[in-house]
Amino acid sequence: ELHLHTDHLNLTCSTFHDVHMIRWRLAIEEFGPTFHSVPGSSNVVADALSRLPITDEELEENPTVTMAAVEAAMSGEFTVDMRVIAAEQKNDKDIGESEEREIAGVLVLVHPKSKKILVPTRLRLRLVQNYHDLLLHPGAATMVITIGQVFYSRGIEPDERKLTDNYLACLKAKHPATRYGKLPPKSVEVCPWFEIADDLIGPYGRKRFRALTIIDTATRLIEILPATDATSMEAAYLMDRYWFARYPRPTRCIHDGGSEFKREFAELQDNYGVERVATMTRNHQANSVIERVHRVIVEKIRTKSINTQDEWANFLNDTMFAMRASNHSMLKVHRLSWHSDVTCWWALPTKQIGKRSINAR
Structure with a gap:
């Protein structure tokens, strides 16, 4: 979590009258910090650091890493294709008999009502990992709905949430308590390509x-x-x-x-x-x-x-x-x-x- 300690009491308030303060607060809130007000006498370190001169030479000698926190572990190819799914469906006893449908030239078992592809038990985690990598680390809710548009599996949602909650790249790159600046309400007329x-x-x-x-x-x-x-x-x-x-x-x-x-x-x-x-x-x-x-x-x-x-x-x-x-x-x-x-x-x-x-x- 990100905590900001400041001796300016007005910076911790959520309402401002100055438009410049509103913009500043809105930009800072995008990073999800928690503001704390401290007396000026207890904030001497921040005051001292703010007065130190920083030259371009010092920045070149000690470059700040701004591009990446973690290298994503992406395989580059989607390893779970229809042929692999069809082969695993035949060996999965939990699926049982179901309706077959031809998708991409391969006969696969689908759910009788939703017509979505049934996911074999052995491929659940593999499928979730590939979706998570190719979609560049989305959240658990987005993963559940995105995979659910094509595949059907009752036990896949716990695997999705377990992966996203423990994925190192997600934990380092995303803030758990992100707050968004307040946007003014407005009516919108939706028209494609307008x-x-x-x-x-x-x-x-x-x-x-x-x-x-x-x-x-x-x-x-x-x-x-x-x-x-x-x-x-x-x-x-x-x-x-x-x-x-x-x-x-x-x-x-x-x-x-x-x-x-x-x-x-x-x-x-x-x-x-x-x-x-x-x-x-x-x-x-x-x-x-x-x-x-x-x-x-x-x-x-x-x-x-x-x-x-x-x-x-x-x-x-x-x-x-x-x-x-x-x-x-x-x-x-x-x-x-x-x-x-x-x-x-x-x-x-x-x-x-x-x-x-x-x-x-």
């Missing part, structure tokens, strides 16, 4: 890795793209090539007022007829959807050791796959399902997307 949000994250580490994140605010489809620099030319190039060239043209684009979203980027939006909605920089409330995405990305960064640009690009691809394939608590489905068929939007009831309405345009 609005996107984008932002630049980084730089991370001594190599100053950066990435451009773009997300559709309705379907939560996301693109995470490595960026070579923080210029508007680079942001415009990535937006044009990886979003406008692939998906339907949005009506609105939410971004902050940083320099990377001016000049060439603004000209690109105007040429496509996209309305630009600029927000204040370093304000988590203004562009809350993309900031929550950044929180997830940062948590996954701490489970990897990244030293080269190729490793950074591979990590972003793995993270994008994990976020698309994981179950979303609001959508009640993983993001890839929304885009497998365009017509699926009009067949879904409103309650399946968290009681938020859909407007077809």
